[in-house]
Amino acid sequence: MTANATEVIVIKGRCVVAGYAAGEALVTQETISGWGGINEREGTVIERRHELRGQSFANKVLVFPGAKGSSGWSAFFHMTRLNGVAPCAMLFTRMTTKMALGAVVTRVPAMTDFDQDPLTVITTGDWVEVDANAGEVRVSRNLAGV
Amino acid sequence: MQLTDYEKSLRDGMNGRAKAQAMDLLIRYGEAVGAERLIETNNVAGAFNASSPSTRHIVEKGFDAVYSELNLDSDEVVDVPHVEANTCQLITGIDNDNWELQGASREMVEQQRASERYLGERGVNMFATCTPYQVGNVPVQGEHCAWMESSAVIYCNSVLGARTNVEGKESTGAAALTGRIPYWGYHLTENRFGTHLITLETAVEDMMDWGLLGYFIGEQVEEDRPVIEGLSHQPDLIKLKHFGAAAASSGGVEMYHIPGVTPEARTVEEAFGPGRPVQHLHYGAAERRATFESLQSATDRKVDFIMLGCPHNSIEQMALIAQLLRGKKIHPDVALWVHTPRAIKQVAERSGYCDVITQAGGAVMSDTCPAISRRMPEGVRVIATDSAKQAHYLPAIANVQGWFGSVQHCIDAALTGQWNAEV
Numbered sequence: 001m002t003a004n005a006t007e008v009i010v011i012k013g014r015c016v017v018a019g020y021a022a023g024e025a026l027v028t029q030e031t032i033s034g035w036g037g038i039n040e041r042e043g044t045v046i047e048r049r050h051e052l053r054g055q056s057f058a059n060k061v062l063v064f065p066g067a068k069g070s071s072g073w074s075a076f077f078h079m080t081r082l083n084g085v086a087p088c089a090m091l092f093t094r095m096t097t098k099m100a101l102g103a104v105v106t107r108v109p110a111m112t113d114f115d116q117d118p119l120t121v122i123t124t125g126d127w128v129e130v131d132a133n134a135g136e137v138r139v140s141r142n143l144a145g146v
Numbered sequence: 147m148q149l150t151d152y153e154k155s156l157r158d159g160m161n162g163r164a165k166a167q168a169m170d171l172l173i174r175y176g177e178a179v180g181a182e183r184l185i186e187t188n189n190v191a192g193a194f195n196a197s198s199p200s201t202r203h204i205v206e207k208g209f210d211a212v213y214s215e216l217n218l219d220s221d222e223v224v225d226v227p228h229v230e231a232n233t234c235q236l237i238t239g240i241d242n243d244n245w246e247l248q249g250a251s252r253e254m255v256e257q258q259r260a261s262e263r264y265l266g267e268r269g270v271n272m273f274a275t276c277t278p279y280q281v282g283n284v285p286v287q288g289e290h291c292a293w294m295e296s297s298a299v300i301y302c303n304s305v306l307g308a309r310t311n312v313e314g315k316e317s318t319g320a321a322a323l324t325g326r327i328p329y330w331g332y333h334l335t336e337n338r339f340g341t342h343l344i345t346l347e348t349a350v351e352d353m354m355d356w357g358l359l360g361y362f363i364g365e366q367v368e369e370d371r372p373v374i375e376g377l378s379h380q381p382d383l384i385k386l387k388h389f390g391a392a393a394a395s396s397g398g399v400e401m402y403h404i405p406g407v408t409p410e411a412r413t414v415e416e417a418f419g420p421g422r423p424v425q426h427l428h429y430g431a432a433e434r435r436a437t438f439e440s441l442q443s444a445t446d447r448k449v450d451f452i453m454l455g456c457p458h459n460s461i462e463q464m465a466l467i468a469q470l471l472r473g474k475k476i477h478p479d480v481a482l483w484v485h486t487p488r489a490i491k492q493v494a495e496r497s498g499y500c501d502v503i504t505q506a507g508g509a510v511m512s513d514t515c516p517a518i519s520r521r522m523p524e525g526v527r528v529i530a531t532d533s534a535k536q537a538h539y540l541p542a543i544a545n546v547q548g549w550f551g552s553v554q555h556c557i558d559a560a561l562t563g564q565w566n567a568e569v
Contacts, residue, residue, distance in 0.1 A: 014180075016178045017174075017178060031368065031369075031398065036517060036538075036539040036542060036543050037542070040200075041200075046542050046543070047542055048443060048538075048541055048542045066369075067398065068368065068369065068397060068398040069296065069394070069395060069398065070295075070296050070394075070395075070539075071293075071294040071295055071296050071299065071312045071313060071314055072193075072294075072314070072315070073312075073314060074314030074315060074316055074317070075193070075216065075314060075315040075316070078216070078219065078315070078316065079200060082215075094369065095179060095180065096311075096312070096331075096369055096398065097179060097311040097312055097313060097314075097317070097328075097330070097331055098312050098314065098398070100175060100178040100179035101175050101178070101179075101313070101314045101316060101317050102314070103178060104171070104174045104175050104178050104219070104316075105171075105219045105314075105316050107219075110178070
């Protein structure tokens with residue numbers, strides 16, 4: 001194995017919002033609040049006891065269990081799109097109306113119902129390609145130094 | 147997704163571009179969630195008002211542009227017609243009377259008032275509260291609704307036995323114009339049975355107790371459906387309003403059962419229907435104390451601001467606050483805002499409660515709350531509130547320290563300027 005070898009993992013899932021995007025993964029095991037949980041102008045998590053507090057999801061592939069909290073979820077992620085700080089794709093494991101509507105109006109590729117758990121397979125910093133039309137997620141990880 | 151001929155005609159623009167865009171959004175949303183079809187609704191509660199600074203640049207293009215972008219997710223600006231379904235406005239950004247106290251500009255309140263005239267012309271009822279069920283929108287058991295506001299949704303499903311998912315600004319905007327919403331989740335009987343059994347092993351008596359119980363349960367079950375047994379006291383609207391708001395803040399609870407109290411379960415067995423509890427949790431004195439501590443985000447005992455009325459106060463809560471404040475003056479360094487729906491404020495004024503509260507140095511606010519408006523008195527560093535929901539959200543939104551306690555704790559803090567509550 002060379003120093004630059006990369007490991008590629010393919011995860012299959014269901015398309016929620018069609019499209020293709022690639023970006024760096026931001027992974028959390030915790031559900032995210034929209035209204036009151038994110039700053040929609042900066043694209044950051046602000047919830048007081050959240051493990052991602054202070055971190056930016058702008059232009060990242062957000063990998064998370066799903067939505068929680070206020071019904072302002074979709075409106076706040078909608079605003080992240082209008083403000084140019086939306087995630088570039090969303091991969092989530094728990095379907096709710098908040099989550100589905102939020103993904104739809106954020107208008108980024110989104111998937112759920114995976115054959116492997118993305119919350120354990122994907123690590124923050126991995127390069128992730130989301131091909132929602134094909135129902136496929138490709139996770140690339142540089143093995144150098146591992 | 148299967149559509150009726152009428153729904154197809156809406157989608158295809160036979161009834162105008164606004165309804166076509168509304169149907170387009172409902173189809174995208176319905177397919178995302180995996181719904182097989184739509185269901186008719188004649189009860190929509192949403193957020194339509196253009197009342198925040200972030201909408202100002204869209205308002206410049208007109209209120210049709212606001213509705214198109216924010217309530218229909220439509221890039222095309224459509225002429226918005228009269229609503230198809232009975233529709234009301236939930237909580238909004240500015241108190242139409244106390245806007246100066248909130249620090250809002252005349253321009254912002256004029257924008258909100260113009261927005262309300264626009265919406266009223268289209269049949270949107272301006273309740274301007276997070277608790278529409280307190281001021282006239284009380285759906286009957288089994289009624290299909292399309293409601294936003296997590297604290298109202300959980301009340302609608304659990305206490306009233308009506309059926310709604312947590313909808314959003316865009317789906318309620320589309321439902322108002324079409325009278326349709328995806329037939330999914332809580333609209334289907336099989337998704338309404340309990341998942342977790344919670345046995346109470348400590349007395350849950352006053353409003354604060356119910357807030358703590360809700361906050362504990364939300365953290366434990368997230369978006370699942372708790373069934374609560376072992377009650378020592380009969381809850382009422384006020385307590386269930388607080389309980390639900392808390393459970394929908396720490397978690398995503400949209401429905402619960404209290405056998406013998408809520409309408410869809412006379413017994414624990416009935417609450418679980420054909421299923422069995424996936425988990426059995428216990429709530430005792432230790433859980434109560436840990437939850438109380440987890441809600442405190444303050445260390446400084448000198449408080450600046452007391453927020454009461456989240457969700458918006460009932461008339462009984464207004465009466466209690468007036469009783470606690472009668473003949474007293476709040477500390478000069480403290481601001482006290484008490485929030486109640488505008489319709490209830492009228493009753494409170496007539497009953498003399500508003501005079502008592504304002505003579506003590508407090509303010510009676512309607513239409514909004516600090517978490518929604520992101521407006522508080524200037525220079526606030528430490529807040530206290532009787533709402534687990536507000537204690538959960540406001541410190542993160544406004545970057546302040548927060549104390550949580552009973553209404554009595556909060557009034558004591560308002561009078562002394564010090565937080566001294568223990569549990």
